[in-house]
Amino acid sequence: MPSITRPLKQSDYNNFPPNAPIVIDNGAFNFRIGWAGESDPRVTFRNVVQRPRHKASGETVTIVGDHDPALMKYFDCTRSSQRSPFESNVVYQFELMEYILDFGFERIGADGSQAEQVDHPILITECACNPIQSRSKMAELLFETYGVPSVAFGVDSAFSYKYNQQLGLCYSDGLAICSGYTTCHVIPFINGEPVIEATSRTNIGGYHVTDYLKNLLSLKYPYHISSITWEKVEGLKMEHCYIAPDYSSELEKFQKESKEAEEKTRCWQLPWIPPPQEEVPSGEEIARKAAIKERQGQRLREMAAAKRVSRITELEIELQGLEFLLQQLDSVSEHEVASFLAETGYVSKEEIESAMLRITQSLRKAKGEQLDLDEKIEPPSAEKYPLLNIPDNMLTPEQVKEKRKQAFLKTASEGRQRAKQKRFEEELQRERQNQLDEEKRLENPELYLEQLRAKHKDLTEKVEQRKRLKTNGSRNNGNQNSSGGVGRGERLNAAQKERMRLLTTAAFDRGKGEDTFGTKDEDWQLYKLMSKDNDDEDDGPNEDEAELARITSRLQDLDPTFVPKSDNGSFQTIPELPRSRPLTAEDFQILLGVERFRCPEILFQPNMIGIDQAGLDEMAGISIRRLPVKGDGVEERITNSILLMGGSSLFPGMDARLEAEIRKIRPFLSPIRVVRASEPILDAWRGASAFAATAEFSNQTFSRQDYYEKGEDWLRRYQIRYSV
Structure with missing residues (x-):
């Protein structure tokens, strides 16, 4: 996409006389304004308006046309978007149209009071069969707001056709096929004048092609959706899309993945930074790192040894202190033991001995000596729980x-x-x-594996049967209800029924009088009786499940063909986890294959995107059949001069495809010639500029006085003549 630049302001506005007309090509995509008689417009910009807020001041600003994305970082565009004054090539939003005209007149040089009073005749283009309400509002805006002396309205496709007629590309009798941004028009010409009553229109154009391409790429590459912007897709459409000569055969090439289809596929490489590659260290580097690691390890070992020596010293000192304390305790009389122990902080001699035992074990562990399980003697219960043997x-x-x-x-x-x-x-x-x-396995591996499978099968059936009985209850007790179902009581085992009985009894006893449950210790024994841990019937099946898990693990180790059962009972293979791999440049590529011709195909088959209207070829046949003049070879003369114009006519293969499709609906050997305009996008403005430069242009306009005197009804009958 080309860089977006703000159109330059013109400085020679005052050099033009007041009778010099200003030509405006008011297209649905671009707005072009310039002076009559010139070959190119002075100012061109996108026909859109956006009103974001400035992030610093919070003030709402108005931005007309395209804008540089680097400058938009200063504005908050979350609550605003680009808006167009057009709806299907017809101007409806005149508030936005006023912003666009202000900007256009300001860029051409009419600023300040001059922008409020434009003292030049205006020639502005419109679509074919423009509604009278839109034309009336546009005349009101130009006369009331800008005070123009006179205005003329003309169809852009007609100006383009007349301009190419002067160049010799088409004749006075012909057919203009304009494929624009939002609509497509087909206008027949007889004797150089458009036949408005035979005009055809379809609400499809380049906008729909771009939108369709954007949707296809977003669905195909959802992880790159942030890169598939509207502006980028518009550039891809103009650079890579084409019209297939035969859509079905072209599609078949890509379905078969032929070599021709591979050659027609285009690749869009997204920005990608390869991950840094690790360099293989040299032998010297490896030796240096090993030496550093060894020195660090040696330092840590020295620190750990010093810490261990310090710990051993502390434990030995503490152990010597306890031994000295015991020696002093032996020499103390019996009646002075309590006061002596109170000063030491210990309660009894047994506590001191227990502390000595713990320190001795810690000391041996610090020295690295092996401790036997028998040496880990717990303190006696009388010492840990001294109050248990004392009466209450x-x-x-x-x-x-x-x-x-x-x-x-x-x-x-x-x-x-x-x-x-x-x-x-x-x-x-x-x-x-x-x-x-x-x-057993070493004695006879095959027999052992067979026995293991048989045991696994028996345990599996046993566990599944127990689960079924636990869920559905026993069917053999004769307590089935008349409907064939099983009640809740039939699904409970003996332990569960006992728990329910205990709960019911406790609730019944509590309901007789005051609730005193919990005041006695034996009341809490009820919870032990109701605990699931006392369910003797559950012990057997739990052991079966543990044994089944052990055998399953054993079979998985010994038998590579063994696949464990899933919860639903079907044998399934264990899916392999996806292995992650580093991203490559191919992961950041967007391929344009069938999308290159599928998206522009909607110009011929609008039903592909849900629009039930005619395509370009069918519209041409409809316009020819609507001609009021029949015979005298007028249809042959028209089909012999078919002119393509508009932005969507730039697709490669458009003229050849359109000629082939029109030939299918015309009689055999009918003369058919399809040519593309010299400049399909600019010819409308150039034709309007040449028309406004003629001496007869002043007779084709209506003045502000005519507007005030005759009003909207006169605008309804207004129609300029293009053959002057």
């Missing part, structure tokens, strides 16, 4: 509470010890079982 009547209320707390802690500690011992025994049992299994 000899304790204070606070000590009674502390006694209950110590009883709870003792019970929990014993439970943890039992669980730990149980896990240790289970681990030993698993190791012995694995050793036996390995011995």
Whole structure:
């Protein structure tokens, strides 16, 4: 895309006489303004308006035309977007049109009071069959706001056709096919004048081609959607899209992935920075790093050794202090023991001995000596829980509470010890079982694998049967209801029924009088009875599931063809996790293949994007059939001079495709000639400029006085003659 620049302001406005007309090509895509008789317009910009807020001041500003994206960082465009005064090539938003005319007159040099009073005749283009309301509003805007002396309206396609007729590309009888930004028009010409009643129009154009291409690329590359902007897609359309001679055959080439299709595919490379490649270190570098690592390790080892020596010294000093404390305690009389221990901070001699034992174990561990399990002696219960052996009547209320707390802690500690011992025994049992299994496998591997599969099958059926019974209940107890369903009571096992009975009994007892549940210790035993841990029936199946898991793991290690069952009962293979790979330049490429000709094809087949209207070829046939003059070879003369114009006519292959499609709807051997305009985009303004420079132009305009006297009804009948 070319860089966006602000149109330069003209400085020779005062050099033109008041009777010099100003020519405006008011297109749906671009706005062009200049002086009559010149070959190119003075100012050209996009026919859009945007009103963002300035980030610093918060003031709303008006931006007309294209803008440099680098300058838009100073504005907040989140609540504003580019708006066009056109709706299907017809001006409806005249508030926006006023901003555009202000900017156009200011750029051409009419600033200040001159912009408020434009003392030059105006020739402005419009679409074919422009509604009278739009023409009336435009005349009101030019006369009332800018005070122009006179105005003339002309069809842009007619000016382009007359300009190319002067160049010898078309004849006085012909057909103008204008494929614009939002609409397409087909206008027949007879004796140099457009036949308005035979004009055809379709609401499709270059805007729809760009939008269709943007949608296709966004769906194809959703992870690059931020790069697929409207401006970039517009540039891709103008650079790469073309019209296929035969859409079906062209599409078949890409479906078969032929070599011709590969040659027609274009690649758009997005910005990509390759990841830095790691250099292979040399032998000297490896040796240097190894030496540094060794020195660091040696320093850490020295620090750890020094810390260990310091720790050993501290423990030895502490152990010597406790031994000296015990020697002094032996020499103290019995009645002075309590006061002596109060000064040391210890409660009893047993506590000092326990502390010595702990320090001795820590000292041996610091020195690296191996500790036996039998040496890890826990302190006696009498020392850890001294209040348990004392009757409650000899304790204070606070000590009674502390006694209950110590009883709870003792019970929990014993439970943890039992669980730990149980896990240790289970681990030993698993190791012995694995050793036996390995011995059996070494004796006869095939027989062992077959037995393992059979055991896995039996355990699987057993576990699944238990799950079905737990879910659906037993069907053999004869308690099925009449509807064939199973009630909730039939789905419960014995332990679950016992828990429900206990809950019901407790609720019934509590409802008889005052709720005193929890005041007695035996009340809390009810929770132990209702706990799932006491469900004896669940122990067997849990062991089965654990054994099934062990056998499954064993089969996975020994049998590579074994696939475990999923939860739904079907055998499935374990999917491989996707392996990540570094991104390459190919991951940042957008390929344009079938999109190159599929998007412009909507000009001939609008139903591809849901628009139920005629294409360009069908519109040409409709306009020819609508001609009021028949016979005398007028249809042959018209088809022998078909002129293509508009921005969408620049697609390669447009003229050849249109000629082939029109030939299909015309009689055999009918003369058909399709040519493209010399400048399909600028010829409309150039033709209007040449028309406004003629002496007869002043007779084709209507003045401000005519507007005030005759009004809108006269505008309805107004029509200029292009053959002057």
